[in-house]
Amino acid sequence: MDTSPNRIVVAGGTGLVGRKLVRALLDHGFRVQVLTRNPQTLHAPAGASACGWAELPGLLEGVSAVINLAGEGIAEGRWTSSRKAAIRRSRLETTARLVSAMQACAKPPAALVNASAIGYYGPRDAAPVEEGAAPGSGFLAEVCQAWEQEAMKATALGVRVALIRIGVVLAREGGALPKMVRPVRWFQGCQLGTGKQGLSWIHLDDLVAMLLEAARHPAWEGPFNGTAPQPLDNQIFMRLLARRLHRPLLPVPGFLTAFAAKLLLGEMAEALLLQGAFVRPARAQALGFQFRFPTAETALRDLI
Numbered sequence: 001m002d003t004s005p006n007r008i009v010v011a012g013g014t015g016l017v018g019r020k021l022v023r024a025l026l027d028h029g030f031r032v033q034v035l036t037r038n039p040q041t042l043h044a045p046a047g048a049s050a051c052g053w054a055e056l057p058g059l060l061e062g063v064s065a066v067i068n069l070a071g072e073g074i075a076e077g078r079w080t081s082s083r084k085a086a087i088r089r090s091r092l093e094t095t096a097r098l099v100s101a102m103q104a105c106a107k108p109p110a111a112l113v114n115a116s117a118i119g120y121y122g123p124r125d126a127a128p129v130e131e132g133a134a135p136g137s138g139f140l141a142e143v144c145q146a147w148e149q150e151a152m153k154a155t156a157l158g159v160r161v162a163l164i165r166i167g168v169v170l171a172r173e174g175g176a177l178p179k180m181v182r183p184v185r186w187f188q189g190c191q192l193g194t195g196k197q198g199l200s201w202i203h204l205d206d207l208v209a210m211l212l213e214a215a216r217h218p219a220w221e222g223p224f225n226g227t228a229p230q231p232l233d234n235q236i237f238m239r240l241l242a243r244r245l246h247r248p249l250l251p252v253p254g255f256l257t258a259f260a261a262k263l264l265l266g267e268m269a270e271a272l273l274l275q276g277a278f279v280r281p282a283r284a285q286a287l288g289f290q291f292r293f294p295t296a297e298t299a300l301r302d303l304i
């Protein structure tokens with residue numbers, strides 16, 4: 001069993017966020033163990049090792065932190081009832097397994113940094129949303145609340161728990177941005193629905209830096225919005241994107257794009273594309289967290 005100090009276990013460390021996070025942790029001198037469903041096939045980067053869920057609970061003995069990013073992709077298919085069940089179960093069960101493994105440790109981890117999402121707040125109007133806001137309603141809000149409650153059970157063991165309510169992650173490697181870039185590049189970009197819905201985004205590098213801070217610093221406890229300080233509405237964001245790509249946006253009426261999105265994606269379109277919230281990272285900023293990409297212009301200039 002690896003009991004070296006400065007060891008961090010990353011659950012779901014093979015995804016969009018996890019891959020970059022693992023490299024950043026290694027760069028900062030941590031020993032990293034990636035907790036994955038496929039330890040045999042994972043080629044972990046040098047300095048990291050791959051572990052299976054069957055290796056719990058011993059794996060968590062005395063680690064500096066567990067960072068939990070595991071869960072079925074939210075935007076990878078229509079939200080059928082079985083898909084919704086998988087999205088919910090994959091988060092709640094993995095988090096419950098981590099917490100129960102911590103219970104079995106003689107020396108539980110110092111910290112659990114658990115992913116959550118701005119879906120916690122549900123659809124909102126244009127007023128800024130900070131961490132103290134009440135939870136919203138709808139499928140994602142309900143999943144996020146239950147997910148956070150599961151993670152918070154670790155506090156009973158003296159584990160510091162930080163919940164990072166992640167916004168739309170902007171990255172070259174995957175996630176929402178390449179899907180937004182493609183139609184604009186092919187002269188088919190347009191705003192979605194009214195265009196007034198909030199789009200609370202974060203550059204992948206800033207999110208990775210935030211997760212690293214949350215793992216290392218005792219002041220990071222409780223919920224934090226993992227979003228950039230400048231959320232925008234969908235219309236303004238799409239205009240910035242179009243300008244960056246030197247393309248026009250099509251003047252398609254909002255009701256038509258809303259209709260098409262709902263037809264293609266069903267309930268998921270409402271929750272992820274046609275509604276939103278203007279979420280601000282008040283608590284991270286209060287702790288002095290510095291964003292490398294505070295505005296959408298700086299983020300898009302870097303990524304495109």
Ligand SMILES: NC(=O)c1ccc[n+]([C@@H]2O[C@H](COP(=O)([O-])OP(=O)(O)OC[C@H]3O[C@@H](n4cnc5c(N)ncnc54)[C@H](OP(=O)(O)O)[C@@H]3O)[C@@H](O)[C@H]2O)c1
Nearest residue numbers: 012014015016017036037069070071072090115117166169
């Ligand atoms: N990307 C975003 O824009 C965004 C926004 C808000 C919140 N988040 C949240 O942040 C976390 C990380 O995001 P991401 O974009 O890096 O996600 P991702 O690319 O989909 O990676 C998530 C990882 O979770 C593991 N996983 C998938 N299905 C699972 C299941 N049924 N049971 C156990 N583990 C499973 C996978 O690891 P293995 O295959 O190695 O087991 C996968 O690599 C996710 O929980 C996501 O909900 C992301």
